[in-house]
Amino acid sequence: xxxxxxxxxxxxxxxxxxxxxxxxxxxxxxxxxxxxxxxxxxxxxxxxxxxxxxxxxxxxxxxxxxxxxxxxxxxxxxxxxxxxxxxxxxxxxxxxxxxxxxxxxxxxxxxxxxxxxxxxxxxxxxxxxxxxxxxxxxxxxxxxxxxxxxxxxxxxxxxxxxxxxxxxxxxxxxxxxxxxxxxxxxxxxxxxxxxxxxxxxxxxxxxxxxxxxxxxxxxxxxxxxxxxxxxxxxxxxxxxxxxxxxxxxxxxxxxxxxxxxxxxxxxxxxxxxxxxxxxxxxxxxxxxxxxxxxxxxxxxxxxxxxxxxxxxxxxxxxxxxxxxxxxxxxxxxxxxxxxxxxxxxxxxxxxxxxxxxxxxxxxxxxxxxxxxxxxxxxxxxxxxxxxxxxxxxxxxxxxxxxxxxxxxxxxxxxxxxxxxxxxxxxxxxxxxxxxxxxxxxxxxxxxxxxxxxxxxxxxxxxxxxxxxxxxxxxxxxxxxxxxxxxxxxxxxxxxxxxxxxxxxxxxxxxxxxxxxxxxxxxxxxxxxxxxxxxxxxxxxxxxxxxxxxxxxxxxxxxxxxxxxxxxxxxxxxxxxxxxxxxxxxxxxxxxxxxxxxxxxxxxxxxxxxxxxxxxxxxxx
Amino acid sequence: xxxxxxxxxxxxxxxxxxxxxxxxxxxxxxxxxxxxxxxxxxxxxxxxxxxxxxxxxxxxxxxxxxxxxxxxxxxxxxxxxxxxxxxxxxxxxxxxxxxxxxxxxxxxxxxxxxxxxxxxxxxxxxxxxxxxxxxxxxxxxxxxxxxxxxxxxxxxxxxxxxxxxxxxxxxxxxxxxxxxxxxxxxxxxxx
Numbered sequence: 001x002x003x004x005x006x007x008x009x010x011x012x013x014x015x016x017x018x019x020x021x022x023x024x025x026x027x028x029x030x031x032x033x034x035x036x037x038x039x040x041x042x043x044x045x046x047x048x049x050x051x052x053x054x055x056x057x058x059x060x061x062x063x064x065x066x067x068x069x070x071x072x073x074x075x076x077x078x079x080x081x082x083x084x085x086x087x088x089x090x091x092x093x094x095x096x097x098x099x100x101x102x103x104x105x106x107x108x109x110x111x112x113x114x115x116x117x118x119x120x121x122x123x124x125x126x127x128x129x130x131x132x133x134x135x136x137x138x139x140x141x142x143x144x145x146x147x148x149x150x151x152x153x154x155x156x157x158x159x160x161x162x163x164x165x166x167x168x169x170x171x172x173x174x175x176x177x178x179x180x181x182x183x184x185x186x187x188x189x190x191x192x193x194x195x196x197x198x199x200x201x202x203x204x205x206x207x208x209x210x211x212x213x214x215x216x217x218x219x220x221x222x223x224x225x226x227x228x229x230x231x232x233x234x235x236x237x238x239x240x241x242x243x244x245x246x247x248x249x250x251x252x253x254x255x256x257x258x259x260x261x262x263x264x265x266x267x268x269x270x271x272x273x274x275x276x277x278x279x280x281x282x283x284x285x286x287x288x289x290x291x292x293x294x295x296x297x298x299x300x301x302x303x304x305x306x307x308x309x310x311x312x313x314x315x316x317x318x319x320x321x322x323x324x325x326x327x328x329x330x331x332x333x334x335x336x337x338x339x340x341x342x343x344x345x346x347x348x349x350x351x352x353x354x355x356x357x358x359x360x361x362x363x364x365x366x367x368x369x370x371x372x373x374x375x376x377x378x379x380x381x382x383x384x385x386x387x388x389x390x391x392x393x394x395x396x397x398x399x400x401x402x403x404x405x406x407x408x409x410x411x412x413x414x415x416x417x418x419x420x421x422x423x424x425x426x427x428x429x430x431x432x433x434x435x436x437x438x439x440x441x442x443x444x445x446x447x448x449x450x451x452x453x454x455x456x457x458x459x460x461x462x463x464x465x466x467x468x469x470x471x472x473x474x475x476x477x478x479x480x481x482x483x484x485x486x487x488x489x490x491x492x493x494x495x496x497x498x499x500x501x502x503x504x505x506x507x508x509x510x511x512x513x514x515x516x517x518x519x520x521x522x523x524x525x526x527x528x529x530x531x532x533x534x535x536x537x538x539x540x541x542x543x544x545x546x547x548x549x550x551x552x553x554x555x556x557x558x559x560x561x562x563x564x565x566x567x568x569x570x571x572x573x574x575x576x577x578x579x580x581x582x583x584x585x586x587x588x589x590x591x592x593x594x595x596x597x598x599x600x601x602x603x604x605x606x607x608x609x610x611x612x613x614x615x616x617x618x619x620x
Numbered sequence: 621x622x623x624x625x626x627x628x629x630x631x632x633x634x635x636x637x638x639x640x641x642x643x644x645x646x647x648x649x650x651x652x653x654x655x656x657x658x659x660x661x662x663x664x665x666x667x668x669x670x671x672x673x674x675x676x677x678x679x680x681x682x683x684x685x686x687x688x689x690x691x692x693x694x695x696x697x698x699x700x701x702x703x704x705x706x707x708x709x710x711x712x713x714x715x716x717x718x719x720x721x722x723x724x725x726x727x728x729x730x731x732x733x734x735x736x737x738x739x740x741x742x743x744x745x746x747x748x749x750x751x752x753x754x755x756x757x758x759x760x761x762x763x764x765x766x767x768x769x770x771x772x773x774x775x776x777x778x779x780x781x782x783x784x785x786x787x788x789x790x791x792x793x794x795x796x797x798x799x800x801x802x803x804x805x806x807x808x809x810x811x
Contacts, residue, residue: 041679041773045750045803048709053679054642055773062635069628082621086628093632100639103683104774146644148770148779 006197007190011124014186016078018121022087023074025118029094030067033059036101055101066093084119084127091115092131096138113171120175123182128172136165241265241308241329245275245283247322255324264331266301274298279310279327286312287322295332307332338563341575359447366444370437377430384423390414446472450503458588461497463533463540463608464488470506471531478514482527482546491618492533495540495608501583505592508576509544509604515567516548516602535618539590540610545603551596559594584608643771646799647749656760657744661734664701668757668788672704673742674725675750676717678803680773684751685724687768687781692729695788700755702728705736707750707805739805751802755784763787766798773801 037059043050070090073083095112102108112135119127235242241261246253252275254268265271275283278298286292292312300306309330317323394410397403414420446469471484478484510529517527532543551559551566558564560581584592588608596602610618652671656663663669672688674681692702704725708717717735725733736742745754746765755764764787770778780798787793 043677044679045675045677047804048712050677054639055679058635058639058642062632062639065628065631065635069624080621082625086625089629090632093636096636097639100643100774103679103686104771104776105686106775142640 003187003191003194006194007187010186010190010193012079014121014123015081015084019074019078019083019087021121022091022118023071023078026067026071026074026087026090026094029098030059030063033063033094033098033101036098040101040103058097059101062097063094066090066097084122084124085130088119088122088127089130089134091119092134096134112168116168116171116175120179123179123186125176125179125183128175128179132165132168132172135168139164239331241327241331243271243327243329245271245325245327247287247324260331261329264300264306265298265329270301279312282310282312283325283327286314286325290314298329307336355447355450359444363441363444363448366437366441370434370441373430373433373437377427377434380426380430384427387414387419387423443472443475445469450500450507456498458496458498460494460614461499461502463492463495463497463502463542464490466499466503467506467531467533467542470503470510473503474507474510474514477511478517478529481514481518481521482529485528485530487530487532489532489534491535492540492542494614494617496611496614497588497608498583501587505580505583505606506542506544508580509606512576513544513546513548513602516546516550518548520547520549520599535610535615536607538610538615539607540614540618542606542608543603544606545601547601550598550600550602551594552598556594556596560592643774643801645772645801646767647751647802647804648800649797650748650752650754650765650800651746652754652762652765653744653746654762656756659744660741661703663756663760664758666758667699667701668755668763669701669703670784671745671747671754671756672702673736673739673745673747673750673752673805674704674706674721675803675805676706676708676719676721678721678750680769680802681721681751682724683769683773683775684753684767684802685721685728686775687778688753689724689728691768691781691785692731694785697729700730700788702731704728704731704733705739705741705745705747706733707736707739707742710738742805748805749800749802750805752800753780753784755787757787762796764793764796764798767800767802769801771801 034056037053037055041053041055044053067090070083070087073080073086077083092112092115095109095115098111099105099108116128116131119131236258238258239260241264242256242258243261244255246255252272254271254275257265257268257271261271265274278296282292282294282296291314292310295307295309298306298308309332311328311330313326315323315326390410391414394407397407400407449469450473467486467488471486510531513529517529521527527547530543530545532541532545534541555566560577562575562578564578581592584590584606590609591605591607593605593607594602595605656669661671672684674685688702692700706717706722706725708714714735722733725731734741742752747754749767751767751769753764753766753768754762757763764780764783766780766783768778768781768784770776778798780800783793783795783798787796
């Protein structure tokens with residue numbers, strides 16, 4: 001706001017303020033004048049009869065005329081430029097009326113000077129003019145028309161017409177000077193205020209800009225802070241051990257360890273110990289080359305040896321001094337275990353791939369071994385018949401001397417050849433051999449069937465046959481720990497499935513069952529694996545139950561998670577049941593459920609949905 | 621706004637003019653005898669005697685009493701003998717006249733206050749208006765009659781006051797009368 005505007009505003013404010021004071025003053029004077037008239041001259045007399053004094057009417061009516069309009073103006077338009085002039089004139093008129101009501105007392109004339117002083121509250125010398133003019137005009141007119149009423153003489157000197165007005169002018173001089181001083185001070189203050197307002201406006205603008213900058217900067221900082229918090233959370237929750245190792249001259253200390261580091265390696269003191277032992281060389285190399293990546297064997301706080309991959313990076317100050325090292329330690333125990341498992345799996349896979357060829361190679365000789373053995377069996381039976389005929393001939397030749405020598409040689413040969421022993425044992429040996437050949441053949445068939453690479457398309461699969469095959473293949477896994485009881489529903493003969501993958505599922509579950517029994521009965525007592533198949537609703541159901549160690553709820557909850565295992569290293573990868581679950585649920589649209597309790601055994605239930613055709617066939 | 625102000629100025633002017641005209645309206649002029657009348661009152665031997673008629677309840681006469689006080693102060697003590705006649709109706713008791721005017725009359729120097737029942741004394745001096753004065757010289761001859769205020773109930777220098785002072789101080793005056801302003805004494809026994 002400019003100085004003129006400030007001055008104008010301040011002038012208006014003063015004008016309004018003083019006008020409101022005048023509103024009160026005029027109203028008060030009106031009331032007071034009525035009271036004064038009623039008190040001083042309530043009645044006028046004509047002999048002994050009285051009537052209300054004209055002063056009372058003058059106070060009410062003329063006082064009202066003087067007061068009402070200016071008061072209304074002062075209330076409704078206190079800032080109007082004309083208002084002070086009207087109010088000042090009214091106040092001067094009130095001086096005349098009050099002097100009159102007071103009987104022209106000299107003391108009452110002081111009201112004029114008081115009024116002028118009051119008018120000077122406007123701090124505008126121009127407002128004093130109408131008051132002065134009213135006084136001068138009153139005396140001038142009356143001096144001309146009726147000088148006696150003003151001066152008490154009929155022929156006053158010419159200057160006496162101005163006498164009272166001169167006194168008013170006399171006081172006006174001081175008041176006008178006062179007003180002008182006040183106006184000057186007001187102007188100076190307006191200039192000052194305008195300067196201040198301008199400065200304030202500039203300050204506000206600056207403050208606003210600053211505020212915006214602070215706000216923007218705060219947002220940026222909050223974003224950065226948020227980013228830092230996220231990075232911190234990532235670092236804190238990282239499965240790798242992360243440490244900040246501060247170097248200040250000869251003093252070294254751990255600035256930060258994330259949760260994994262605290263859990264896997266130990267507290268800060270222990271990490272310092274590591275930094276001066278196992279990690280000493282890597283850290284020195286890192287300081288030398290700014291970074292170091294390699295594997296070391298760390299000793300955890302609990303005493304276990306931890307194979308770890310260490311990445312140490314040097315962070316330097318702008319001057320190039322080493323400020324701290326960030327050390328990332330990756331626990332390689334799991335990776336090592338997985339690598340061992342992978343190696344084992346690759347070996348098994350290689351064996352599996354070889355198994356088909358080996359089975360084929362075994363099967364061919366086994367076929368002619370079997371055929372020859374059957375031939376030998378038949379041939380031996382015939383030889384036995386010959387031998388029996390010889391026996392009969394010997395018996396029949398008894399008493400025939402000419403045959404004695406022959407008979408004796410034959411009997412000796414029979415005795416030497418232990419023919420009787422052979423007649424008893426060879427057939428049994430042949431039978432046992434044939435049983436062995438059949439057993440080997442069945443294993444070879446099972447291996448062939450099991451090691452078949454399988455197709456990506458589902459085929460009608462005999463579930464019961466698949467179970468038998470798997471039992472055969474896995475016999476070495478369970479035969480020392482359990483017997484297998486079967487309850488296979490012939491109705492479950494044909495299910496649309498991926499046979500190779502289904503075999504994998506059955507194998508995993510049966511092997512797990514055997515391991516569970518082994519863990520539960522280490523004394524050598526045989527457990528039982530019960531395998532049942534049946535049709536339930538629209539599903540073909542396979543239940544494989546064992547009386548092994550069972551599982552607690554927290555293990556059951558994770559049993560289908562990848563890489564979850566409770567077995568010792570080298571005995572399980574934690575992948576078997578995860579794969580089984582994926583095969584049954586994802587590839588067959590079925591369900592794989594487990595029921596178990598610690599010490600109470602475990603039962604896996606496989607549900608495979610049947611097609612309508614299969615259901616009809618099963619019903620038949 | 622200008623029209624409203626003009627109307628206001630005109631109405632205020634009219635009101636004040638009305639008051640002025642009322643104030644300027646004199647009462648009935650006195651008709652005093654040329655010589656001090658024989659009766660209850662006696663004039664002073666070696667100084668002028670001033671007779672003042674007062675309606676005890678006339679507010680306008682306060683100004684007359686005040687001006688008389690100034691006059692007596694001006695001329696000095698013992699220069700004039702004043703008789704203030706406070707008119708009382710015969711059917712009223714004395715308390716009727718016991719007003720502030722009565723007290724002020726007693727406070728005046730060289731003044732004798734008289735209760736003027738039914739205004740008989742005032743009538744003997746031909747006075748009809750409260751505030752009327754009549755000055756008789758030491759020989760009993762009428763020197764002046766009229767009022768002491770410039771207008772009705774208004775204090776201040778007036779023609780009557782100046783002429784009285786001049787006469788008391790032995791100076792010549794152009795006229796021996798002035799207008800008198802105050803309540804009528806008519807029904808209090810005045811003719």
